[in-house]
Amino acid sequence: MKPKKILNANEISTILHRLSFQLIEDHNDFSNTVIIAIQPRGVLLANRIIKLLTKEFNDIQFGLLDVTFFRDDFRRSEKVLKANKTKLDFSIENKTVVLIDDVLFTGRSIRAALDAIQSYGRPKAVQLLNLIDRRFSRELPIQPDYCGIQVDSRLNQIVKVCWEENDGEDSVYLFKNKE
Amino acid sequence: MNNLSVNHLLGIKYLNSKDLKLIFQTTDHFKEVINRKIKKVPSLRDVTIANLFFENSTRTKISFELAQKRLSADVVNFSSSVSSVSKGETLIDTVNNIISMKVDMVVIRHPSPGASVFLSNNVKSCIINAGDGTHEHPTQALLDAYSLKEKIGDLKNKKILIVGDILHSRVALSNIYAYQKLGADVKVCGPKSLIPKYIESLNVKVETDLLKALKWCDAVNMLRIQNERMSESYFPSVREYVQQFGLNKEILDSLNKEIIIMHPGPINRGVEITSEVADSEQAIILDQVENGVAIRMAVMYLLASKLY
Numbered sequence: 001m002k003p004k005k006i007l008n009a010n011e012i013s014t015i016l017h018r019l020s021f022q023l024i025e026d027h028n029d030f031s032n033t034v035i036i037a038i039q040p041r042g043v044l045l046a047n048r049i050i051k052l053l054t055k056e057f058n059d060i061q062f063g064l065l066d067v068t069f070f071r072d073d074f075r076r077s078e079k080v081l082k083a084n085k086t087k088l089d090f091s092i093e094n095k096t097v098v099l100i101d102d103v104l105f106t107g108r109s110i111r112a113a114l115d116a117i118q119s120y121g122r123p124k125a126v127q128l129l130n131l132i133d134r135r136f137s138r139e140l141p142i143q144p145d146y147c148g149i150q151v152d153s154r155l156n157q158i159v160k161v162c163w164e165e166n167d168g169e170d171s172v173y174l175f176k177n178k179e
Numbered sequence: 180m181n182n183l184s185v186n187h188l189l190g191i192k193y194l195n196s197k198d199l200k201l202i203f204q205t206t207d208h209f210k211e212v213i214n215r216k217i218k219k220v221p222s223l224r225d226v227t228i229a230n231l232f233f234e235n236s237t238r239t240k241i242s243f244e245l246a247q248k249r250l251s252a253d254v255v256n257f258s259s260s261v262s263s264v265s266k267g268e269t270l271i272d273t274v275n276n277i278i279s280m281k282v283d284m285v286v287i288r289h290p291s292p293g294a295s296v297f298l299s300n301n302v303k304s305c306i307i308n309a310g311d312g313t314h315e316h317p318t319q320a321l322l323d324a325y326s327l328k329e330k331i332g333d334l335k336n337k338k339i340l341i342v343g344d345i346l347h348s349r350v351a352l353s354n355i356y357a358y359q360k361l362g363a364d365v366k367v368c369g370p371k372s373l374i375p376k377y378i379e380s381l382n383v384k385v386e387t388d389l390l391k392a393l394k395w396c397d398a399v400n401m402l403r404i405q406n407e408r409m410s411e412s413y414f415p416s417v418r419e420y421v422q423q424f425g426l427n428k429e430i431l432d433s434l435n436k437e438i439i440i441m442h443p444g445p446i447n448r449g450v451e452i453t454s455e456v457a458d459s460e461q462a463i464i465l466d467q468v469e470n471g472v473a474i475r476m477a478v479m480y481l482l483a484s485k486l487y
Contacts (some may be wrong), residue, residue, distance in 0.1 A: 076423035084208075119216065
């Protein structure tokens with residue numbers, strides 16, 4: 001079965017610009033805001049957003065968060081959960097944290113991320129930015145504050161976000177079945 | 180990503196170089212975790228671990244326990260002096276009784292070589308060897324190799340020297356396996372009476388002149404004389420041993436390069452190593468201890484993901 005293209009490069013670019021403007025609207029000069037990308041898939045999306053934001057603002061605090069050790073499926077899957085790098089070299093105490101991930105699916109990695117950031121302090125607020133919201137697949141009461149598009153998909157389908165840096169083009173595909 | 184090729188950590192002998200790589204990569208992440216303000220992660224919150232120490236230990240026991248607590252595991256401790264072992268219970272019975280209380284993982288230190296291998300063949304649990312007599316001490320070798328890698332990079336073709344009581348040292352054997360699997364060249368140095376006869380079969384060269392050996396190496400691991408395991412006299416006197424095999428500042432200064440100095444502890448200051456050298460910049464002894472917790476977290480994390 002041929003995968004369905006949900007978004008092309010132009011559409012992604014428009015969405016990224018809109019998301020950046022929404023962030024600017026809500027966060028003034030970003031002096032009390034930190035942006036944290038969730039490893040590994042949130043990083044490329046966050047890099048793009050940061051690139052757009054730094055056109056207007058310098059010194060935006062940006063970190064990477066790995067949530068592997070906080071996930072709730074450890075010992076429940078056949079594969080070993082392999083960690084990625086965490087890089088948070090600033091304090092999040094009393095800051096507004098914007099978590100960035102590419103696809104919001106069951107909500108479980110965001111739950112893990114909420115646990116993980118507590119190890120670094122008590123943020124004033126935590127917000128969530130996603131490119132794709134698979135809205136009918138949620139297993140926890142978690143919703144994005146900033147959302148690219150909502151996609152209606154079934155559990156056994158896969159949404160794949162491709163980036164030019166890795167895959168040669170910016171695009172989002174919906175695969176019909178797990179392959 | 181594949182997991183470890185083994186279900187227990189019995190010795191470095193049973194691991195392959197991919198396992199070592201995976202353990203080191205995982206250790207990097209846990210090292211970051213234990214340097215956070217809140218050093219705890221919930222990964223092993225549904226795992227219960229028993230620490231069975233049939234032999235004395237300070238560092239290893241505390242290190243394992245801290246690693247377990249930082250992974251949120253439940254921990255029970257046991258030492259043989261206050262147990263039913265003194266009432267005549269066998270090792271298998273003792274361990275089976277503990278496992279019956281739904282313990283998932285057993286960390287064992289025992290004075291008999293092969294105790295952990297024996298247990299892994301006879302009880303149903305995940306066994307981690309924390310030192311079995313003169314056989315192996317795998318987590319020590321892992322943390323030694325990891326600490327050295329941090330300082331001098333990839334160990335491939337690096338020259339590593341182990342000095343002291345090779346015959347009675349489980350650290351020496353585990354170290355030899357670990358360094359060789361990482362592609363390093365290993366030499367041992369010590370009095371002939373304290374070098375095991377089979378050492379050549381491990382592809383390890385022997386040097387009895389400390390200065391010559393030091394000139395050859397990039398890093399040296401100094402071992403303690405294990406008086407508690409000696410039933411007879413292996414060298415004329417401690418004074419003579421110190422003169423021939425003790426590491427001091429003069430001999431280090433006489434080399435025209437800087438080498439890394441390691442020690443697994445406990446140190447007998449003034450015997451195998453002088454205080455001046457042990458506290459010098461070249462010594463990474465306390466880094467080794469710090470990395471020990473992260474290494475043990477990595478090992479238990481990876482092994483726990485095999486429990487179902």
